[in-house]
Amino acid sequence: MPGGISRDEAWTLLCEWTESDSLRRHMLAVEAAMRAYARQFGQDEEIWGITGLLHDLDYERFPSLEDGHPRIAMAELQRRGVSDEIIRAIGSHADEMGLSRDSTMERALYAVDELSGFVVACAYVRPEGLEGMTPKSVKKKMKTASFAAAVDRDQLRRGADELGVEFDAHVAFVIAALQPHAPVLRAREADPAGPADLPPAPDPAG
Ligand SMILES: [Fe+2]
Ligand SMILES: [Fe+2]
Numbered sequence: 001m002p003g004g005i006s007r008d009e010a011w012t013l014l015c016e017w018t019e020s021d022s023l024r025r026h027m028l029a030v031e032a033a034m035r036a037y038a039r040q041f042g043q044d045e046e047i048w049g050i051t052g053l054l055h056d057l058d059y060e061r062f063p064s065l066e067d068g069h070p071r072i073a074m075a076e077l078q079r080r081g082v083s084d085e086i087i088r089a090i091g092s093h094a095d096e097m098g099l100s101r102d103s104t105m106e107r108a109l110y111a112v113d114e115l116s117g118f119v120v121a122c123a124y125v126r127p128e129g130l131e132g133m134t135p136k137s138v139k140k141k142m143k144t145a146s147f148a149a150a151v152d153r154d155q156l157r158r159g160a161d162e163l164g165v166e167f168d169a170h171v172a173f174v175i176a177a178l179q180p181h182a183p184v185l186r187a188r189e190a191d192p193a194g195p196a197d198l199p200p201a202p203d204p205a206g
Helices: 007-017 021-041 045-054 071-079 083-093 102-126 135-143 153-163 167-185
Strands: none
Touching: 007 021, 007 045, 021 045, 021 102, 021 167, 045 083, 045 102, 071 083, 083 102, 102 135, 102 153, 102 167, 135 167, 153 167
């Protein structure tokens, strides 16, 4: 199978390694954004989606950026026969690894990772959730330093620059990619199923 792992196997593995509901939802959000960009760029949606789904596989168990995440995930996926394409992309999403981002998939992962978390955090403080959200409102939140303070604003812009997409268009694209998944992402304040740990903790590793 392309990539060396099926979506079902990836999801089972993710659930084994990650108990946090918010971290699981973060990975689902990144998967959704990656799938959308794969379609946009005419690339393999399964491989891009699985890369998004697994990019923070080891973050809960091995959060140290010095000797843990994402190295442990990379080793585990290699052991399981996952393709180098996916493993390298996972490595390159963490700045601490010092890996260049060479493929479009690597640049896309970096561009959507933190932004997905930020957009979901924005949705959570709007009664309408993702519905009707605009890049303008997201940029307004970016100027509020105390909002989702762990998210590096420069990195959000750098991701779009590296991918070669205009920032507003990129934000609009990610919002649109996440909208169909709003119930799963629980990106609404009014959702009675929303657990107490919302909004999802943005991934400091990027
Ligand atoms: Fe992440
Ligand atoms: Fe990460």
